[in-house]
Amino acid sequence: MKIGVPKETAAGERRVALIPDVVKSLKKNEKVDVVVESGAGEAAGHTDAAYQEAGATVGAADAAWGADIVLHVAVPSAEDISKLNGNQLFISHLNPWVAADTNKALASAGVTAFAMEAIPRTTRAQAMDALSSQAAAAGYAATLIGARESGRFFGMMTTAAGTVPPAKVLVLGAGVAGLQAVATAKRLGAIVTGFDIRRAAWEQIASLGGRPLELDFIPDAEGEGGYARPLTDEENAQVRDALAENAAKQDIIVTTAAIPGRPAPLLITAEGVRNMAPGSVIVDLAAETGGNCELTQPGQTVVEGGVKVIGTRNLPSEMPAPASQLYAKNLENLLGLIVTEEGETKVDFEDDIIAAACITQSGEIKNERAAK
Ligand SMILES: NC(=O)c1ccc[n+]([C@@H]2O[C@H](COP(=O)([O-])OP(=O)(O)OC[C@H]3O[C@@H](n4cnc5c(N)ncnc54)[C@H](O)[C@@H]3O)[C@@H](O)[C@H]2O)c1
Numbered sequence: 188m189k190i191g192v193p194k195e196t197a198a199g200e201r202r203v204a205l206i207p208d209v210v211k212s213l214k215k216n217e218k219v220d221v222v223v224e225s226g227a228g229e230a231a232g233h234t235d236a237a238y239q240e241a242g243a244t245v246g247a248a249d250a251a252w253g254a255d256i257v258l259h260v261a262v263p264s265a266e267d268i269s270k271l272n273g274n275q276l277f278i279s280h281l282n283p284w285v286a287a288d289t290n291k292a293l294a295s296a297g298v299t300a301f302a303m304e305a306i307p308r309t310t311r312a313q314a315m316d317a318l319s320s321q322a323a324a325a326g327y328a329a330t331l332i333g334a335r336e337s338g339r340f341f342g343m344m345t346t347a348a349g350t351v352p353p354a355k356v357l358v359l360g361a362g363v364a365g366l367q368a369v370a371t372a373k374r375l376g377a378i379v380t381g382f383d384i385r386r387a388a389w390e391q392i393a394s395l396g397g398r399p400l401e402l403d404f405i406p407d408a409e410g411e412g413g414y415a416r417p418l419t420d421e422e423n424a425q426v427r428d429a430l431a432e433n434a435a436k437q438d439i440i441v442t443t444a445a446i447p448g449r450p451a452p453l454l455i456t457a458e459g460v461r462n463m464a465p466g467s468v469i470v471d472l473a474a475e476t477g478g479n480c481e482l483t484q485p486g487q488t489v490v491e492g493g494v495k496v497i498g499t500r501n502l503p504s505e506m507p508a509p510a511s512q513l514y515a516k517n518l519e520n521l522l523g524l525i526v527t528e529e530g531e532t533k534v535d536f537e538d539d540i541i542a543a544a545c546i547t548q549s550g551e552i553k554n555e556r557a558a559k
Contacts, residue, residue, distance in 0.1 A: 191254025218530020326367030342376020360444030465493025
């Protein structure tokens with residue numbers, strides 16, 4: 188049984204699907220071979236020699252793409268998919284609820300494809316949950332970008348020349364990424380406020396040293412599976428008004444609010460940005476799904492009245508070493524359900540994790556939600 192790790196081809200993608208330590212661990216099963224495309228780990232700090240030392244073979248792209256199981260990070264392009272040949276398992280981010288063409292191309296290629304975004308958010312699947320591991324990297328990276336772009340000291344600085352007060356940071360949306368942003372800003376010494384429409388998140392913000400912004404005129408919006416339900420237009424407008432007053436006092440705002448499968452909620456209007464002090468920064472993690480700020484442009488920094496609005500893209504790739512380390516471990520844990528001790532693949536649809544994460548098989552889009 189061969190496991191292949193091709194070099195990522197998406198622009199700006201610096202992560203790699205397996206790191207040498209995880210190769211070593213997979214190689215404990217002597218029926219398993221790992222073939223890594225030369226240079227695949229370079230941007231994440233892993234040399235070809237390190238993979239070889241861990242027991243992998245380093246080869247050309249064809250060898251990695253031709254393996255029995257191909258492990259990948261970014262949503263594959265049509266060209267990537269054309270390198271696959273029917274009898275394979277392909278495990279990657281696939282953006283399966285949105286990227287209909289990718290689903291169709293994978294089905295046509297005949298491969299059994301698993302989407303890391305479709306791993307259920309259950310206790311048993313936690314160790315395979317790449318949405319969480321990569322969101323943690325994104326929340327951390329966003330806070331550091333906010334710190335750098337604001338040019339402020341986060342912590343209070345007392346010097347012979349005077350005292351500089353700490354930065355004020357507001358985090359909107361306190362899921363995995365938002366809570367990591369709260370924790371990171373707090374560790375750097377900022378005064379941190381956090382907000383979420385799920386009340387359970389308020390306690391989590393407080394447990395990390397942040398001050399929860401308790402807008403209690405909005406009923407708890409915790410919906411199915413622990414995710415937030417979409418607010419009504421009226422509720423959204425009320426939240427925006429309440430946030431505008433608070434946002435105007437902040438030096439840095441990190442926004443992470445999302446509702447799965449929907450455009451990001453609009454939380455900060457253009458007017459809200461104009462009310463902020465020049466030099467303030469908004470880092471919008473929701474840029475790729477429409478943005479939490481009205482002025483956000485994905486992949487760009489918009490400056491309005493001296494306020495920078497940063498539309499981030501693929502933030503986990505800004506932290507390629509730890510993001511790859513965690514992703515590789517997520518994959519290893521998933522492979523534990525798929526690779527037998529005899530070195531064969533087994534795709535057991537009785538297993539709820541396999542059933543949920545498998546998007547295509549035998550030429551069909553198996554996953555109902557992805558098929559829609
Ligand atoms: N294995 C597990 O059990 C597991 C793992 C990870 C996450 N979870 C749970 O899944 C849920 C979602 O986590 P996520 O990080 O994937 O979330 P996400 O990335 O989908 O959304 C980010 C946050 O935005 C919030 N939000 C949505 N609309 C908002 C609005 N208008 N204003 C402010 N905030 C808004 C959401 O409540 C969420 O906390 C959480 O309840 C989390 O605890 C469970």
